[in-house]
């Protein structure tokens with residue numbers, strides 16, 4: 013436990029220093045950037061160590077894994093679970109039970125299923141719409157030009173508190189191409205803000221991961237989702253979490 017804590021503390025300090033430096037470079041206030049730790053594949057002992065260090069929310073890619081962890085750690089009542097991966101409709105019922113936030117909404121079917129189950133549970137959920145800014149077939153999310161029409165339909169789902177947009181950038185060594193994805197998301201958010209329907213907020217930009225969050229912060233990220241840089245390399249290949257994924261550049 014002590015070992016877990018000292019490694020984690022050092023990693024967290026390093027990530028926070030990187031965020032602070034990126035904010036300085038972009039003339040932004042670090043309080044505008046939420047660090048969402050991504051805990052997929054990370055076991056309970058290390059997650060409890062993270063909690064002991066003050067982390068109060070965890071991002072998970074898969075409903076089943078997240079739910080098992082949330083049940084095992086139900087004693088940590090103020091720990092918030094954030095789903096950041098594609099939601100199959102048949103998992104909406106379980107998601108509605110424990111998740112506080114869902115960052116990968118990209119279909120009306122999922123919206124309808126989540127809203128229905130949330131109403132039964134008497135709960136609400138913060139939601140981000142996932143946008144495919146890289147144009148890759150392997151990435152989930154709506155094409156940018158379909159997002160405006162999609163967002164207009166979301167007021168029909170009163171248990172979904174729509175907060176903004178999320179994206180996964182291209183995995184590439186080419187910073188200009190990665191940055192282009194972040195610019196696309198910010199530009200879209202700014203445009204949607206102008207005529208967002210009542211009750212729909214378009215403030216959040218969840219973008220940037222361990223390898224690219226400085227670029228995302230430069231382009232306006234309000235949430236960065238960071239796994240590897242906090243918890244270390246994952247034993248399970250990312251293709252288990254991102255269907256069709258062939259590998260990140262080293």
Ligand SMILES: *Cc1c(COP(=O)(O)O)cnc(C)c1O
Pocket residue numbers: 050052073096097180221222223237238239240241253
């Ligand atoms: C795993 C994951 C992350 C974190 O990736 P790292 O490169 O480990 O920081 C961010 N977003 C999503 C959607 C993920 O599945």
